[in-house]
Amino acid sequence: MRKVVRLLGGLGLIALFVVGALVVSAGAMGGAAPQATGGPKTGLAEKVFLVDNFESGSLKSPREWWTFDIEKAEISANQDLIGGDASVEATVGTYSLLLSGMANNFYVGGCGTYLAKENQDTSKYTTFIVDVYGNGPGSGTLKVELVDDDNNNWQAEQDRQKQYALIYDDKYVTEVNIDWNGWKKVSIPLASFVDDNPGVGDDIWNPNQANGSGGLLQMQLICIATDAKGKVNYNLDNIALTMDE
Numbered sequence: 691m692r693k694v695v696r697l698l699g700g701l702g703l704i705a706l707f708v709v710g711a712l713v714v715s716a717g718a719m720g721g722a723a724p725q726a727t728g729g730p731k732t733g734l735a736e737k738v739f740l741v742d743n744f745e746s747g748s749l750k751s752p753r754e755w756w757t758f759d760i761e762k763a764e765i766s767a768n769q770d771l772i773g774g775d776a777s778v779e780a781t782v783g784t785y786s787l788l789l790s791g792m793a794n795n796f797y798v799g800g801c802g803t804y805l806a807k808e809n810q811d812t813s814k815y816t817t818f819i820v821d822v823y824g825n826g827p828g829s830g831t832l833k834v835e836l837v838d839d840d841n842n843n844w845q846a847e848q849d850r851q852k853q854y855a856l857i858y859d860d861k862y863v864t865e866v867n868i869d870w871n872g873w874k875k876v877s878i879p880l881a882s883f884v885d886d887n888p889g890v891g892d893d894i895w896n897p898n899q900a901n902g903s904g905g906l907l908q909m910q911l912i913c914i915a916t917d918a919k920g921k922v923n924y925n926l927d928n929i930a931l932t933m934d935e
């Protein structure tokens with residue numbers, strides 16, 4: 691399939707050269723210069739907050755991810771990740787994020803990234819989405835953590851003495867048990883995320899930037915195995931917040 695696509699791509703390129711040659715030979719005819727097309731792009735940009743599609747091939751730029759405890763949290767080629775939902779497979783591009791490692795009492799580790807930016811309104815988004823490549827039952831559980839800023843300082847202060855628990859800000863979480871083979875789009879309403887630290891923060895989901903609050907500050911992705919000493923192994927791609935679904 692991939693070879694066919696490449697071949698067609700090659701043919702397309704040849705066709706382009708031919709057309710190009712024709713255009714050059716017909717150059718004397720003049721005519722209006724081709725208009726730049728594309729139209730308004732703001733609509734999509736506003737409807738979707740793409741956290742990362744990993745196509746840069748780097749976890750350092752343009753978005754920086756930190757990793758912790760897990761054996762492998764790294765960029766991985768999608769070339770051999772085939773199967774599952776074909777419409778998802780068609781949109782994952784060249785690279786995704788591989789999360790893989792052995793559990794210590796179910797816990798494997800994970801990664802995170804800081805999301806807050808000045809004048810970025812994330813309060814309009816309703817849904818968390820991620821494309822997941824599973825390796826069948828026992829691939830592991832993905833815990834998604836979102837932190838909102840409740841003491842108005844754009845930082846998620848953590849207590850190193852208490853396993854890096856948040857001190858002032860809310861942590862809203864949801865879990866996805868990955869038990870399928872191949873690609874699948876996972877879509878979770880933000881309204882179904884629950885406060886994971888009652889009594890810390892204001893226990894209200896307030897991702898908006900107001901009164902000095904940075905709103906939604908950061909996202910962490912935590913891997914949990916299905917057995918105490920099990921293994922987690924899946925890939926993530928096209929992590930985003932959206933306004934629909």
Ligand SMILES: [Ca+2]
Nearest residue numbers: 743782783785
């Ligand atoms: Ca990708």
Ligand SMILES: [Ca+2]
Nearest residue numbers: 841845846859
């Ligand atoms: Ca804070």
Ligand SMILES: [Ca+2]
Nearest residue numbers: 887890891893
């Ligand atoms: Ca809380």
Ligand SMILES: [Ca+2]
Nearest residue numbers: 838860894896
């Ligand atoms: Ca809050």
